[in-house]
Amino acid sequence: MNNLVIGQFVPGDGLLYRLDPRTKILMTIVYVFMLVFANGWTTYLWSAAFLLLALILTKQGLGLYWRGIKPILWLILFTVVLQLLFSGGTPVLFALGPVKVTAPGLMNAIYVVVRFVLIVLMSTILTITTPPTAIASAIESLLKPLKVLRVPVAELALMLSIALRFVPLLMGETDKIMKAQKSRGMSLSTGSLVKRAKAVIPLLVPLFVGALQRALDLANAMEVRGFESAEGRTRYRELAYGRDDTLAFFATLLFFLGFIWLSIL
Amino acid sequence: MVINIEGLDFAYGAGKQTVPVLKDINLTIESGKITAIIGQTGSGKSTLVQQLNALLKPTAGQVVVGEQVVTSQTKEKDLAPIRAKVGMVFQFPESQLFAPTVLEDVMYGPLNFGASQKEAKEAAEKALSAVGFDQKLYEQSPFNLSGGQMRRVALAGVLAMNPETMVFDEPAAGLDPAGQAELLQLLKDLRDSGKTIVLISHQMEQVLALADQVVVMKDGQVAAAEAVDTLFSRPKAWFEEQHLDLPETIAFQKEMEAAGFTFDHLAKTGADLAAQLKGQLDLSKLGGDHHE
Numbered sequence: 001m002n003n004l005v006i007g008q009f010v011p012g013d014g015l016l017y018r019l020d021p022r023t024k025i026l027m028t029i030v031y032v033f034m035l036v037f038a039n040g041w042t043t044y045l046w047s048a049a050f051l052l053l054a055l056i057l058t059k060q061g062l063g064l065y066w067r068g069i070k071p072i073l074w075l076i077l078f079t080v081v082l083q084l085l086f087s088g089g090t091p092v093l094f095a096l097g098p099v100k101v102t103a104p105g106l107m108n109a110i111y112v113v114v115r116f117v118l119i120v121l122m123s124t125i126l127t128i129t130t131p132p133t134a135i136a137s138a139i140e141s142l143l144k145p146l147k148v149l150r151v152p153v154a155e156l157a158l159m160l161s162i163a164l165r166f167v168p169l170l171m172g173e174t175d176k177i178m179k180a181q182k183s184r185g186m187s188l189s190t191g192s193l194v195k196r197a198k199a200v201i202p203l204l205v206p207l208f209v210g211a212l213q214r215a216l217d218l219a220n221a222m223e224v225r226g227f228e229s230a231e232g233r234t235r236y237r238e239l240a241y242g243r244d245d246t247l248a249f250f251a252t253l254l255f256f257l258g259f260i261w262l263s264i265l
Numbered sequence: 266m267v268i269n270i271e272g273l274d275f276a277y278g279a280g281k282q283t284v285p286v287l288k289d290i291n292l293t294i295e296s297g298k299i300t301a302i303i304g305q306t307g308s309g310k311s312t313l314v315q316q317l318n319a320l321l322k323p324t325a326g327q328v329v330v331g332e333q334v335v336t337s338q339t340k341e342k343d344l345a346p347i348r349a350k351v352g353m354v355f356q357f358p359e360s361q362l363f364a365p366t367v368l369e370d371v372m373y374g375p376l377n378f379g380a381s382q383k384e385a386k387e388a389a390e391k392a393l394s395a396v397g398f399d400q401k402l403y404e405q406s407p408f409n410l411s412g413g414q415m416r417r418v419a420l421a422g423v424l425a426m427n428p429e430t431m432v433f434d435e436p437a438a439g440l441d442p443a444g445q446a447e448l449l450q451l452l453k454d455l456r457d458s459g460k461t462i463v464l465i466s467h468q469m470e471q472v473l474a475l476a477d478q479v480v481v482m483k484d485g486q487v488a489a490a491e492a493v494d495t496l497f498s499r500p501k502a503w504f505e506e507q508h509l510d511l512p513e514t515i516a517f518q519k520e521m522e523a524a525g526f527t528f529d530h531l532a533k534t535g536a537d538l539a540a541q542l543k544g545q546l547d548l549s550k551l552g553g554d555h556h557e
Contacts, residue, residue, distance in 0.1 A: 173360075179320045180361035183353035184422060185377025189341065202373065205363035209408065 009131045014059030015244065016129045021138035023245040027252050028126045032119050034259050042262045044114050050255045051118055054125050068124040069117060076116055083109035134237070136161035141239055154229070162218070170211060177206050266350065266429045266461065268294040268317055272326035275312060283324075286312045287485045290326070294430070299452065299462040301472040301493075304482030305508050310465045313482065314432045317463065318351035319344045331429075349378045352428030356435045358419035362407040367393070367418050370407050374426040385425070392425035393418070396451060413444045420451075430461040437471065449475055473497065473512045473533055483507055494531050514538050 016024065031050070038044050055065065087105030094101055127135070140157030147153050178186075181202045188199050275287040287309050294300050294317070302310050315321040316328050319335045328335045330347050352374075355361070364370035371389035372382075380388060393403065396417040402410065407418050416439075423431065433452070437445040452475060456462050466472050472479060472493070479496045481489040488507055489496060497515050504511055511519070518532050526545050532538035 176355065177361055179315070180353070180355050180358065182320060183318055183348055183355075184361075184374035184426065185345065185348055187345070187377070202361075202363045206361055210360055 008127060010060060010064065010128045012058060012060055012129065014129070015057040016054065016125065017058070018242075018244055019129075019248055020239055020241050020245045021130045021134040022141055022239060023241070023248050024126050024130055025135070025138050025142065027248060028122055030252055030256065031122050034256065035115055035118055037259075037263065038111070038115065039263055042265065043259055044111065044118075046255070046258055046262050047118055048114070050251075051121055051125075053251075054122070058125055058129055060128065064128070065121055065124060068128075069120060072116075072120060076113055079112055079116065080109045083112050132164035132167075133161055134239075136164060137235065137237070137239060154233070166211070166214070169214070170207070173210055174203070174207055177203055177210075266331040267296050267329075268331075268351070268430065268461075269329040270294075270316065270326070271329065273316065273323045273328065274325040275316065275321060276324045277312075285485065287316075290487055292480060292487060292490055294461060294463060295478060296429075296461050297456065297459055298477040299456050299464060299475050300478040300480060301464045301466055301476035302480045302482060303466060303469070303472060303509065304488075308482040309485040310482050311434060312485075314353070314434065314463060314465060317430070317432055318353050319347050320353070345378070349426060350428055351430045351432060352423040352426050354420060354423050354431065354433045354436055356438060358423075358436075359407075359412065359415035361419060361422070362415060365406060366404050367398070367407050367410075368403045370418060371421045371425045374422055378426060388425040388427060389421065392421040395424060395454075396421045397447065413440060416440065416444070416448075420448075424455075428460075430463065431455065432463040432465075434465045435467065436464070437466075437468070469510050469512045473515065481507055481509070497531055 031047070035047055038047060055062070084101050084105050085099060087102060087108050088100075089102045089104035092100050092102050093106065130138075136157050139160060140153055143151070143153045143156070184202075186199060186202055188196060188203075190196075191199070270290050270292040273287060273290040274285070276283040276285040278284055290313065302313065304310050312321065316323060316335075317330070319328070319330075319339065322335060322337055322339060324337055326336075330350060333343075333347055335344070335347065362370050364373060368386070368389055371392055372385040375385035375388045376382070390403075394400070398414065398417045398421060402414070407415060410418065420436070436452070437448050440448060449471065452462055452464065456477075464472075464475065476493045479489070479491065479493050480487060481496070489499075497511070501511065501516075501519050514532050514535055514537075518528060518538060521542065522528065526542065528541050530541075532541060
């Protein structure tokens with residue numbers, strides 16, 4: 001379970017680590033949004049080049065990103081097969097009974113894979129270079145305008161950061177319970193599908209009971225220390241917008257303009 | 266059943282990012298005895314005991330449980346017999362309870378290891394009565410019980426599998442003094458009924474009172490593995506080196522020895538200590554300052 005790279009922060013000192021988390025979130029959103037409109041090999045190449053630049057600026061080894069892609073390889077393969085078989089169009093490259101693989105289908109499949117990989121990598125870059133707490137406070141800051149509509153932004157952000165804080169705890173807890181039940185003969189890898197699904201119960205029940213108990217304890221601990229509202233609290237770490245961020249925005253703007261130029265070309 | 270650990274190395278993680286935890290461990294867990302494992306936190310105690318029922322497999326070397334050999338190559342499906350032979354009670358084991366009733370929870374282990382419903386029920390009832398659990402509460406949800414009662418159910422859950430060896434990680438942590446005393450008595454009873462007990466403990470008094478053999482872990486290596494009397498006969502400086510406290514009676518005895526008193530054996534209790542001291546104290550020399 002510790003091999004999961006997506007959503008995990010990996011300490012480092014590349015340029016991207018120094019950017020304001022708000023900058024990184026906005027850049028990621030723009031990038032993913034633009035990819036949806038990618039319509040040919042030039043735009044994909046342009047996007048890939050931008051991603052490569054970002055990858056280099058994280059100063060992390062490529063092995064790390066490969067580990068990030070590996071768990072979703074099956075999902076990618078599945079999408080490829082669907083695209084290959086159900087795209088239709090002409091010319092038909094080869095056919096096996098009712099199953100036809102067409103040239104547009106093949107192109108689509110390739111594009112889907114590239115798009116998928118680019119999106120996953122870009123979001124992995126965001127989480128690898130940004131601690132979860134920084135992401136939470138950046139989201140709070142970005143959502144501030146919604147306060148006008150009475151959206152409880154501060155509370156939402158607090159909930160998000162607490163949830164993120166609980167992830168490693170729950171992972172440790174799962175590992176512990178898994179070992180205890182394995183010692184009592186639990187086996188998740190044998191038997192029919194129904195049997196296997198049932199075998200998870202001794203794992204899930206204690207996990208939920210423990211998580212709820214922890215949540216209650218945390219709520220009490222916060223209350224006895226005078227917690228009332230997340231609204232109007234000051235921060236231990238202030239977000240700071242710097243020169244690097246301006247640079248990053250120019251780079252993104254360049255990417256954006258280049259993308260549009262290539263897509264209408 | 267003897268458990269032998271031979272030339273064991275263990276590291277967490279795989280590939281380049283490994284964290285070595287245990288280095289060149291050679292140990293024999295003797296059958297029918299209580300072996301205590303002590304050492305500072307982070308010294309590798311918990312990692313070591315998880316090798317005993319193959320929750321963790323050695324990176325190098327092997328663990329021999331009875332006739333079965335576990336190496337890094339042993340497959341997951343071959344481990345069930347070892348899990349049945351070596352029961353493991355983790356720290357705060359009540360967090361593993363899951364079933365709708367106490368009885369069903371305790372039956373979980375025996376059922377997994379191939380017992381019939383009837384056999385499992387018998388084993389569960391026997392185990393529950395061994396840990397002193399109230400029969401009226403068998404059909405209760407384990408989540409409605411007090412902490413002490415939950416601990417009993419969790420212990421019974423492992424006991425019901427009737428393993429030859431039982432490993433306890435800090436079993437008394439968080440129990441009240443009466444609960445602790447009962448638990449320690451249970452461990453002794455289990456040993457006297459022929460089971461092998463492995464016990465991780467931070468409480469030296471507990472180790473002195475219970476253990477036959479002691480393994481001292483330091484930085485992932487075995488610093489000492491010997492009979493309890495031999496261990497506590499070591500000089501005080503050695504314990505300081507391991508960052509271990511001495512039990513009060515032993516500390517007292519060592520101070521008295523340093524002051525010139527002699528003892529014919531290691532005193533395990535205060536009464537024993539007093540009995541050995543009495544003959545050596547010259548009462549006429551005491552109270553010399555009395556003014557008559």
